[in-house]
Amino acid sequence: MIFSLGKKTFFAAGALGAGMLLSKRKNAGDVNNLQGDKAIVTGGAMGFGFCICKRLVREGVEVTIWDLNEEAMAKAKQELESMGGKIYTYKCDVSDRKRVEELCAQAKKDMGRVDILINNAGFFRPGVFHERPVEEAVRQMEVNMHAHFYTTHAVLPDMIARNHGYVVNVSSSAAFIGGLGWSTYCSSKSAVHGFTDVLRTEMLCLGKKGVKFISVHPGQVKTGMFEGVNLGIVGKLAPPMESHDTVAEGIVEDGLKRDKTIICRPKTMYIMWMIRGWVPNKILDRLVGLPSKDSLTAYRGRPGMAHTDPEAEKKAKAATA
Numbered sequence: 001m002i003f004s005l006g007k008k009t010f011f012a013a014g015a016l017g018a019g020m021l022l023s024k025r026k027n028a029g030d031v032n033n034l035q036g037d038k039a040i041v042t043g044g045a046m047g048f049g050f051c052i053c054k055r056l057v058r059e060g061v062e063v064t065i066w067d068l069n070e071e072a073m074a075k076a077k078q079e080l081e082s083m084g085g086k087i088y089t090y091k092c093d094v095s096d097r098k099r100v101e102e103l104c105a106q107a108k109k110d111m112g113r114v115d116i117l118i119n120n121a122g123f124f125r126p127g128v129f130h131e132r133p134v135e136e137a138v139r140q141m142e143v144n145m146h147a148h149f150y151t152t153h154a155v156l157p158d159m160i161a162r163n164h165g166y167v168v169n170v171s172s173s174a175a176f177i178g179g180l181g182w183s184t185y186c187s188s189k190s191a192v193h194g195f196t197d198v199l200r201t202e203m204l205c206l207g208k209k210g211v212k213f214i215s216v217h218p219g220q221v222k223t224g225m226f227e228g229v230n231l232g233i234v235g236k237l238a239p240p241m242e243s244h245d246t247v248a249e250g251i252v253e254d255g256l257k258r259d260k261t262i263i264c265r266p267k268t269m270y271i272m273w274m275i276r277g278w279v280p281n282k283i284l285d286r287l288v289g290l291p292s293k294d295s296l297t298a299y300r301g302r303p304g305m306a307h308t309d310p311e312a313e314k315k316a317k318a319a320t321a
């Protein structure tokens with residue numbers, strides 16, 4: 001059945017994949033210089049966000065962190081300042097539109113302007129869709145997606161006026177592929193991908209090429225949010241990463257410095273992205289869908305994760321009481 005796709009299709013997909021994997025990076029002299037830029041990083045207290053902050057500080061970027069976890073944020077600030085960084089931290093639930101707007105104004109007061117917005121804060125709440133309260137799905141959309149509307153809407157007019165800026169949206173490999181228990185998370189991450197992709201097009205159409213959008217698609221990191229997840233065949237193609245910094249490196253080195261508009265890590269995830277568009281669902285269902293029923297059996301996640309989501313916790317309890 002797989003051969004019904006035709007040899008040409010496979011050669012084209014293979015050539016594209018190889019091209020993307022092997023495409024030459026810009027030379028050191030041609031890369032964007034981030035020195036002196038000002039950034040907001042949501043969810044910057046740990047995981048990817050914190051690794052991104054460290055890399056930005058090394059590039060000479062001033063950083064504002066917004067996070068729900070004040071204790072982790074204080075530790076992050078201390079470490080980043082010990083590296084020589086100029087850091088501002090604010091407690092913020094990124095799904096609170098009013099707070100986001102207030103803090104965008106505050107960031108302009110503190111730093112003068114915002115050149116880089118990293119929409120990274122997010123969480124994963126597993127569950128088979130029809131078995132869970134619908135509030136959980138909505139909450140996941142609020143934090144993982146709606147927050148991107150609020151933050152981007154607040155910073156974009158200034159970026160457009162200066163024809164300069166980067167908006168980096170952390171989606172996931174889950175934007176391309178999912179499994180049993182992943183539906184609401186995948187919805188939020190697909191939405192982030194679509195939003196980013198089309199905003200890039202809008203800026204091109206408006207002649208604002210200096211305002212750049214980067215969509216980020218990490219696979220699984222061994223520890224933290226997806227600890228214990230078993231991705232089956234996807235995990236074989238794109239094995240779990242040892243460190244959150246692999247993704248931070250992709251964002252800063254390939255995205256911000258070299259203008260790549262889509263960042264996949266591990267890099268084999270680029271192939272997954274293409275397979276999603278070319279392979280018929282019947283084949284994907286057998287290869288990825290059905291085996292996914294065991295993906296969450298040993299799921300542990302990040303201990304204490306509930307702190308990121310107290311409202312959903314309350315609503316879920318009330319709905320099931």
Ligand SMILES: NC(=O)c1ccc[n+]([C@@H]2O[C@H](COP(=O)([O-])OP(=O)(O)OC[C@H]3O[C@@H](n4cnc5c(N)ncnc54)[C@H](O)[C@@H]3O)[C@@H](O)[C@H]2O)c1
Pocket residue numbers: 042043044045046047048049066067068069072092093094095120121122123124143170171172173217218219220221222224225226244302308309
């Ligand atoms: N870890 C992975 O394997 C993986 C893979 C693909 C995509 N992602 C995505 O990457 C992003 C970061 O994930 P991570 O692994 O670094 O997670 P993490 O749990 O290590 O860190 C997330 C940070 O965001 C903060 N946060 C959560 N909800 C918030 C809210 N409502 N407002 C403000 N801050 C909030 C948390 O306090 C935490 O500091 C998320 O969007 C996640 O969906 C993660």
